[in-house]
Amino acid sequence: MTKAYLVLEDGSIFDGESFGATGETLGELVFATGMTGYQETITDPSYAGQIVLQTSPHIGIVGMNQRDEESKRIWVAGYVVKEPSRIASNWRAEATLDAELKKAGVIGISDLDTRAVTLRIRNRGAMRAGIFSGSEIDKEAMLLRVKSSAQMSGQFLSDVVSTDQVYRIPPQEGAVGRVAILDLGVKKSTLEHLSERGLEVIVFPANATAKQMLEHKPDGIFYSNGPGDPQASDAQVDVLRELLEIGVPFFGICFGNQLLGRALGFSTYKLAFGHRGINQPVLNTESGRVEVTAHNHGFAVKVDGDEATSPLGFGRVRVSHRGLNDGVVEGLECLDLPAFSVQYHPEAAAGPHDSHYLFDKFLGMIKEKRA
Amino acid sequence: MPKRKDIKSVLVIGSGPIVIGQACEFDYSGTQACRVLRSEGIRVILINSNPATIMTDPDFADATYVEPITPEVIESIIEKEKPDAILPTLGGQTALNAAMALYERGSLEKYGVELIGANVDAIRAGENRQEFKELVLKAGADVARSKIAHSIEDCLAIATDIGYPMVVRPSFTMGGLGSGFAYNEAELRRIAGAGLQASPTHEVLLEESILGWKEYELELMRDRNDNTVVVCSIENFDPVGVHTGDSITVAPALTLTDREYQNLRDIGIQIIRDVGVDTGGCNIQFAVEPDTGRVIVIEMNPRVSRSSALASKATGFPIAKIAAKLAIGYTLDEIPNDITGVTPASFEPTLDYVVVKAPRFAFEKFPAADPTLTTTMKSVGEAMAIGRTFTQALQKALRSLEKRGTSFHWDDTGESVAELLKAMKVPTEKRIVQVQQALRLGATPEEVFAVTKIDPWFIDQIALINEIAEWFRALPGLDEVSIRRAKKHGFSDLQLASLRKLTEEEFRSLRHSLGIRPIYKTVDTCAGEFPALTPYHYSSYDQETEVIPSDRKKVVILGSGPNRIGQGVEFDYSCVHAAFALRDAGYETIMINCNPETVSTDYDTSDRLYFEPLTLEDVLEVIHAESSSGELLGVLVQLGGQTALGLAEGLQAAGITILGTSPESIELAEERGQFQKILDAASLRAPANGTAINLDQARQIAERIGYPVLVRPSFVLGGRGMEIVYDEPSLVDYFTRIAEHALVDSKHPLLVDRFLDDAIEIDVDALFDGKMLYIGGVMEHIEEAGIHSGDSSCTLPPITLSDSQITRVVEATEKIARGLNVRGLLNVQFALASDVLYVLEANPRASRTVPFVSKALGIALAKAASLVMVGRTIQEIIDAGLLPTTDSAHLPANTPVSVKEAVLPFKRFATKEGRFVDSLLGPEMRSTGEVMGIDTNFPSSFAKSQAAAGSSLPLTGTVFISVADRDKPQIVLPVRRLAQLGYRILATAGTSKMLHRHGIDSETVAKYSQARGGRSIVEMITSGEVDVVVNTPSGADARSDGYEIRAATTAADKPIFTTVAQLSAAIGSFEIIREKKFSVKSLQEHAKFRIKNA
Ligand SMILES: Nc1ncnc2c1ncn2[C@@H]1O[C@H](COP(=O)(O)OP(=O)(O)O)[C@@H](O)[C@H]1O
Ligand SMILES: Nc1ncnc2c1ncn2[C@@H]1O[C@H](COP(=O)(O)OP(=O)(O)O)[C@@H](O)[C@H]1O
Ligand SMILES: [Mg+2]
Ligand SMILES: [Mg+2]
Secondary structure, three states: OOOOEEEOOOOEEEEEEEEEEEEEEEEEEEOOOOOOOOHHHOOOOHEOOOOEEEEEOOEEEOOEEEHHOOOOOOOEEEEEEEEOOOOOOOOOOOOHHHHHHHHOOEEEEEEOHHHHHHHHHHHOOOOEEEOOOOOOOOOOHHHHHHHHOOOOOOOOOOHHHHOOOOOEEOOOOOOOEEEEEOOOOOHHHHHHHHOOOOOOEEEOOOOOOOOHOOOOOOEEEEEEEOOOOOHHHHHHHHHHHHHHHHOOOEEEHHHHHHHHHOOOEEEEEEEEEEEEEEEEEEEEOOOOOOEEEEEEEEEEEEEOOOEEEEEOOOOOOEEEEEEOHHHEEEEEEOOOOOOEEOOOOOOOOOOOOOOOHHHHHHHHHHHHHHH | OOOOOOOOEEEEEEEOOOOOEEOOOOHHHHHHHHHHHHHHHOOOEEEEEOOOOOOOHHHHHHEEOOOOOHHHHHHHHHHHHOOOEEEEEOOOOHHHHHHHHHHHOOOHHHOEEEEEEOOOOHHHHHHHHHHEEEEHHHOOOOOOOOOOOOOHHHHHHOOOOHOOEEEEEOOOOOOOOEEEEOOOOOHHHHHHHHHHHHHHOOOOEEEEEEOOEEEEEEEEEEEOOOEEEEEEEEOOOOOOOOOOHOEEEEEEEOOOOHHHHHHHHHHHHHHHHOOOOOOOEEEEEEEEOOOOOOEEEEEEEEOHHHHHHHHHHHHOOOOOHHHHHHHHHHHHHEOOOOOOOOOOOOOOOEEOOOOEEEEEEEHHHHHHHHHHOOOOOOEEEEEEEEEHHHHHHHHHHHHHHOOOOOOOOOOOOOOOHHHHHHHHOOOOOOOHHHHHHHHOOOOOHHHHHHHHOHHHHHHHHHHHHHHHHHHHHOOOOOOOOHHHHHHOOOHHHHHHHHEEEEEEOHHHHHHHHHHOEEEEEEOOOOOOOOOOOOOOOEEEOOOOOOOOOOOOEEEEEEOOOOOOOOOHHHHHHHHHHHHHHHHHHHOOOOOOOOOOOOOOOOOOOOOOEOOOOHEEEEEHHHHHHHHHOOOEEEEOOOOHHHHOOOOOHHEEEEEEEEEOOHHHHHHHHHHHHHHHHHHOOOEEEEEEEEEOOOOOHHHHHHHHHHHEEEEEEEEEEOOOEEEEEEOHHHHHHHHHHOOOOOOOOOOOEEEEEEOOOEEEEEEEEEOOOOOEEEEEEEEEEEEEOOOOOOOOOOOOOOOOHHHHHHHHHHHHHHHHHHHOOOOOEEEEEEEEEEOHHHHHHHHOOOOOOOHHHHHHHHHHHHHHHHHOOOOHHHHHHHHHOOOOOOOOOOOOOOOOEEEEEEEOOOOEEEEEOOOOOOOOOOOOOOOEEEEEEEEHHHHHHHHHHHHHHHOOOEEEEEEEEEHHHHHHHHHHHHHHHHHHHOOOEEEEEHHHHHHHHOOOOOOOEEEEEHHHOOEEEEHOOOOOOOOOEHHHHHHHHHHOHHHHHHHHHHHHHOOOOOHHHHHHHHHOOOHHHOOOOOOOHHHHHHHHHHHOOO
16 A cells, blocks of 8 residues: 545645555646546546546446547546445456556545545635655645646646547448537547537647638537636637638537637636536526536636627527526527537536437538538 | 416325335335425325324324225225325325226216326336336337236246246236246246236236346436436345345445446436326336346336335435425426525435445244245345445444344354355345355355356455455554554444454444544535535544534434334334424434434434444444534433334443433343332232243243243344243243244243233333323233234223223333333333233333324324423423323223224245245234224224225135134134124034034034045135135144144135134124225314313
8 A cells, every 4th residue: 555645735635545656746626526437537638637536435346448438548637536446347347447547647546535625625616736646755845836736727728638630530321411620628429429410520639720620611610628728718719700700500518618608709717616527407498408417617608697699799699508506607509690509518428318419409500501 | 387286285195004015115205295295385185094104193294094095995085185186106006006096996087186296107107017018118228028927827828938937026016025936837836826816907927037137226206397317326236136125235326337327317217208207206127237238127116115215315315305396396496405405406416425225134033934035025124324435334234234143244153165155046134244254265256256146346345344354353453544444444343343352342442542433424415516404424434524513402312223023113203203392392303323214314304314323333423423512411212112222221331311211220121030029019910930941940830830831032043932832742842943043041041921811911101200100092902912012903992991900000000110210101011811910011112002092192102202301291291282181091982992903924925835924923023014993983993904904804705713722612702793794604623513512504624634635624715715714823733734724824815813802803893894984084183082072
């Protein structure tokens, strides 16, 4: 057993055991409340730069498998788990979590009062933190390191997680149309949902221009989820404005929703400790029905009232979805443009499948445009 | 969508008596429903025949009918009360079946009442296996291959197609009654035969076996806007093949990837939609093939269930409460989550802890029964534990069962790995300990998996527990770090002490000296995302506690733990009442209990709830945590049955104040010698008795006091081993038989009492405050003494006792109360033999009959008792209007008569050969529940009690009579009456001859043992030619012919009378039964009689 420490910027220190790789890591400490799908979580690019705490105590029981990874690597900056499993027990397992973390050099800590840490974050908001294991360092030094690490606010991380060149995914059946995706940290299941629906998918790096994308004559544009502060993505916002002018159907998820919000002229803000779970009730303001949804966001779009007009002249915008726990704006729909987005994760990997219909909606827009 | 305006009154149907498969979880759900509906300003009409329940308290409904749950009775209630709607989804299978019956008789249409919660089609689709199968396939899921059969012939035909082993499952039964595995034709004939009987629709489903698959359950809720949430997922530790009610289960499901889990969720949502549960909850069971992930849907229940009660306690999401709100029109997003206050109910709870439920069995009560766990539920109760990790929750759950041998241990038992691996092939209640022992002795996880199919992760966790134990045992010395590490895995002080060869006390003081104490976390439905308003706690050896200090005076109430035969919902009733009464009196109430089925473990019953095992260690720690965060007045141990009472001494030794009767007095009542002194001092008599440490001594004592004698070991493993012995040979036989169950030696003498023949047994519940005695009720048993008070029926007020006899009983009770120096409740059992009053026993605690007395006479006995325990005088309580001014010693003539009847589980227990266990009643309790009949006179009340218990005398037909010699004289009158009423009378030679002499014609039939070639009575019963059996045991034959007859009767599901008293009472109520139409009256109406008399 190697000792490990979790140090929060408010000065609290929790000691536990080293898990995964040993060493030192810094990042924004957030908690995720899902009881299933830890593999999807740690391979979700949106978690880049964050130390993730799992509130669910037993992690690793079902091991790891290729099919369930949301990207080619583990992105979390650090991993905090109450009780890692000693074995992988599931017919789909191909490797153990611990082995994969070690392979990826991801530093983790286990056997600490994870609920106490969670309540601290809930009460004081997401904090910078660090995990230290292996060589003993004194507490002051650790705290100093944490305090001098980068704040999440103002960070631009898209280039870190994005693809470096353009690539194409063929439609799974009968080509219905073509979608250009701006990869800000896109998840595998999102790409699958689109190609399953007969869409040819062309994925562009985060720094792609509108012109580059339009060259491929897309029937629709998609902005993916991803890490970082939307305020730091002016370039992507400008690109989106150009595209909206032209009126290409647009669909955005999570970070994509925040960028649509900004493109329309609304502001974004940082939530106290964000939404990270797969049990979040969201009201579809149009149908009046509730969807249980997967969330992973620390920022949100600010819109006053249920409907507003775009300060930048893109017409009327409706708040299409609202979080029922705290009233946060969870979706935007332009009423005068073929554009919509949601703050949560309809691809839901991990998470409930209640919101798959949004991909069909996007498909519908594309078909309409082609007709 | 807001609440429906068109529903102003609702009839709630309860679940009736506690039976295996349908226990007090339905009291919990029903009580919640009643509270919700009333708080919504709806008039609540309730029917439930079970007096022990909290829901049947007059305060929970506007009109409470403690009446038989039969279509006829419900219809007369509808006629009288004219409810707008009926809510049948909170009363288990009983309520659903009643609703269906009402629908089929056209009552719903006739009176224009609507079913809410679930409609007829939904109930059909959920329960009818064929319809359900089609629906599952439509939902894109799979079901086990199966075919419906209506006759044995069908079954045999189907067998050739599906092949053995097969599962036989009757439609429309609860708790898997009548279902089982058939490995060959003989077994198929037997199980299917019983199954066709058990099914109200006489149909069984024959199904491909999926033994050994992983089993899961989902609890879903859906509203009229088609919003659906999964409240909880439950994984069975025991793979498919063991009924979920008998399985150790875990929440949340742990061994599924998100992809697999979401697939189950999608299927579940599709099914609840297609079945059409539009405003309520349902439970869906899945099987998952371990090495392919193939999913099969086992069944769905369109109602709240045992599992939904468990899910509610496990998550903090009150399913029944919300089901009731959905039923009257609310949608999930309109209902707030009580625990967070700010978020809506339209979410899915997420857990940051692990919950383990373990079943409690009662096989020791039925030594002949086959203990194999199958698809028919056999457990009588359950305990739930919450821990931060699985190992912690599992070990807590096992010790919560309060039963020897259920917890893990590391002492040598001499069993070999091979023996253990062989034993665990067959699932029994011992299996989990066998697994732990085998692993400890070197079996590999693979070997264990091969024979049990228990998921490797669970096996690894048990291995981990063993590793920690061995590591702990081997430590050179103990320090804070090592003890904390062990404690985190849920080990009790007792376990750790024995690993270190210390006493529990030594180890505990070491632990405390190192400052190692558990802290308490909160169940909050959201893993800490939002603050929790309700202090619903569980212990863990983590860092940070969440117990908030308070400045109110605190009272701790100890619950009664898992239900078991002899200790069930009756005790929860008293605990809940104490919580309410003390809360009203301004105290802060703190409940400690581990039974997920109960109202006491509802988070809003007490001010604070600790879901913890009821062991000395766990209770002491809660008390420590609470007293360091406020002022603790003391602990109530009188209400939680023997469980709580048993802790009194240890608590006092630890310097904690016991409120009410002192531990010394409790000891006085339990220790024979000392109790005898109290009786002598009061010149009261106990039956002549003695104690023997071997057969010879027993012989001598029996000679001295004279046969028959009642014998019972003072120390028994499991069961009670209490028997009536009529002669010396039987005494010898008894010694040989109890040898394996019980010890008899100098330390554990055998108690030998003179058995009082045809004595009237009397039960008294009373209150005593040190000065004043207040009689709650004097109950007269219908069966003569010799049949356990819990199994015999009784009447209140008494019907044969004279005023002077009652006066003697009351005086004796008062003397005992003084002698024992009781503060609070006292229960005394007397026997009146040839006008001499004997004291059988005195229990200075709430008894099983407290709720019955309270319902029968409309007095809040438990509430008053709890106030006495915190120092109020009875007079003050009377003055406060909480008790009627005059007690219930001598009741006015117009007092309604209430009859309590026991309900017995014999149908659930078959021997290894597949024959039913003996249904004979005796001094050892075997009933699981009770019903009550209340009316203006005894015959009517008795008739109601029989109808409610489902054991009514049929109106015509053939009666078979075979009674012991000592009963022959008394049988003449009743049989003559039967003959006059036109029954055909069959009797065995002896009885027949005697009847003939009295001028009663009867046909002689051969006993089983005498049927040389010819047909014996057993065959006639089996073939259904006999409608009623009267069989009283005579010493020897109790285990031969008598048994054959009774077992056959149980199998044929015909009423049986094993005492003449019962038969006479039944005949006495014959006219009323023939009338069939009972006059119904609510408890609130009955209660008026007191006002009239006042
Ligand atoms: N086809 C089958 N093969 C083997 N075991 C089965 C099969 N179907 C059900 N079981 C077992 O029987 C138990 C009871 O079946 P279930 O349909 O749930 O009846 P009940 O209505 O009593 O709950 C289940 O919990 C499961 O373990
Ligand atoms: N001396 C006796 N004569 C006749 N019946 C007895 C005698 N002692 C006990 N019984 C019967 O046995 C039953 C159980 O005995 P009791 O002492 O009440 O045990 P428990 O503690 O289980 O209630 C009583 O209800 C009574 O019917
Ligand atoms: Mg079931
Ligand atoms: Mg008794």
